[in-house]
Amino acid sequence: MAERKKMTEAARKFISTGQIEESSGQAPLKETKVDQVPSSSLRSELLGESQASEATIRFTVDLPRSLHKRLEHLSLDSGKPKTELARTILRRALDDIGY
Numbered sequence: 832m833a834e835r836k837k838m839t840e841a842a843r844k845f846i847s848t849g850q851i852e853e854s855s856g857q858a859p860l861k862e863t864k865v866d867q868v869p870s871s872s873l874r875s876e877l878l879g880e881s882q883a884s885e886a887t888i889r890f891t892v893d894l895p896r897s898l899h900k901r902l903e904h905l906s907l908d909s910g911k912p913k914t915e916l917a918r919t920i921l922r923r924a925l926d927d928i929g930y
Contacts, residue, residue, distance in 0.1 A: 839928075841928060873919075873920070873923050876919055876923070877905065877909055877911070877916055877919055877920070878908070878909045892917075902916060902917065
């Protein structure tokens with residue numbers, strides 16, 4: 832079994848606050864696919880075309896009612912299922928912090 836990476840302090844802060852901390856003397860985040868293609872906003876990605884699918888694994892998350900309501904509104908506005916929106920948001924957040 833592969834050993835899991837240790838979570839960085841920047842990742843912990845992002846998870847708890849949702850804000851990305853600028854690095855101060857830390858090693859830069861590793862380059863990701865997102866850095867290699869023209870940048871698009873998360874908003875346009877969420878409201879644009881659907882992404883190609885791959886095999887999935889079920890993952891259950893309990894959300895605060897207010898967060899669920901916001902996700903539900905985005906789903907209605909975009910015409911995309913909440914699961915697809917959540918996957919996009921998680922993928923972009925993990926890319927942003929270098930995982």
